[in-house]
Amino acid sequence: MIRISIRKKLHLAGGKGELNIDAELGDYSFTALYGPSGAGKTTLLRIISGLLQPEQGIIEVNGQTWLNTAKKINLPAQKRNIGFVFQDYALFPNMTVQENLLYALPPKVDQSKVKSLLATMGLQNLAHQKPELLSGGQKQRVALARALVRQPQILLLDEPLSALDNITRIQLQNELQNIHQQHQLTTLLVSHHVPEIFKLAGQVIQIDAGQLIKTGTPNEVFGIHTHHEGITLTGEVVTLLPGNIEVLTAYGLISIKPSAQTVGLAMGDKVTIHAADLSLVKLS
């Protein structure tokens, strides 16, 4: 169990703000951190990893205190057993793929660990390449493999798949899923991509402007609810024309024909869309 409670001043796009997060990550859970750019997602990851210190906060990992500002405890990043995959991969340009992994190997640990990781990640043929010659997907694999060398307690992934094409992205999603299952790692993934979150995460933490908006399963957070009336989806009215109403949902814009029920709606109203109201046409 990982318990996080953080207060940190932020410089947001709209002026100064505060990161204010209380959250718990279950053992071996896969949690997605979701929110717009500048919401404080990366800042939160950096605080958990020890790269950044908050003004106030507590981080406890499986009963061990990593941070407690009241008691002046603050383990440096080196002492926190984490795997961090950076958005820009942060592979060391002066080392080959294999050397990048060997560098991460703790002293007195057998080198076979690196060999087996290279094999399971499909990187054997690239072992002696320098990172500059790799494609985005390959760099991502190396960064993941390197983060796993230390057998971390938490894997922190800062939008690792955002710069990849769709096919590579799906391949790497599958690999992340496998890694999570095989290594039994508590994983925290920053992602903007709702389908990705549905595929990978069991829990979502939604933040905006440093504040916790919602936590729960992807279904709970992204507004799909199944109940006696069928499936509903929540959203916000963004277009209001005589012949067309558009609702912004986590899945994009959905157009609705005005009806007796939509009389009196105003821009910005929160609404639920019932699956039963939408028409359905089979693709030819």
Next chain:
Amino acid sequence: MDYQPLWLTLKLALVTTLCLLLVGIPIAAGLAKSKSKLKPILEAIISLPLVLPPSVLGFYLLLAFSPNSGLGKFLESAFNLRLVFSFPGLVISSVIYSLPFMVHPVQAGLEALPRSLREASQTLGKSNWQTFTQVLLPNIKPALLTGTILTFAHTLGEFGLVLMIGGNIPGVTKVASIAIYDEVESLNFSAAHRYAAILLVISFVILLTVYLTNKRLSKQKLPV
């Protein structure tokens, strides 16, 4: 022809460069990492030799090193070391004079590295020393080369400072630039010409090496 001034020049340049690698890299690393409000002051002090006439720097160092000053007295009584008109004195003043030529490129190189390289190394459990020597320094090779060569070449070309601190003692402080001046003073143009031509060729070859090597190194783009 007396080759001693040329050897002395090369020896001074080599010792100065080695000292500056030891002194300049930590200073550059400290400045690159620092967010202190005092940083601009330190940067200005380090850059002073770029704009000051060498005679100004030489004059103040001469005062500081003189056996009548506090520092000079202390060095002489504690270490039996007299810096004025001596080779160690030349080395120390050359180190100060060439400091910006080492610190600036190395600091710029370190500042241009993505922050995530250092942080990735930290999250892999590596100490600051391991991170610095195994990740940061190997990735700023062009900057290190530039700093080293510029320091060396700049020391070769010293004149005013060497004259103030070292004077013209054959075998001890009479470097090539001083020898040229000396020969011209005594109207011995052909000897002056030889020293000057040799310095010119050495300096050109050194600078050419820097540009050729940096062109080759910069082709190996720094990926992130």
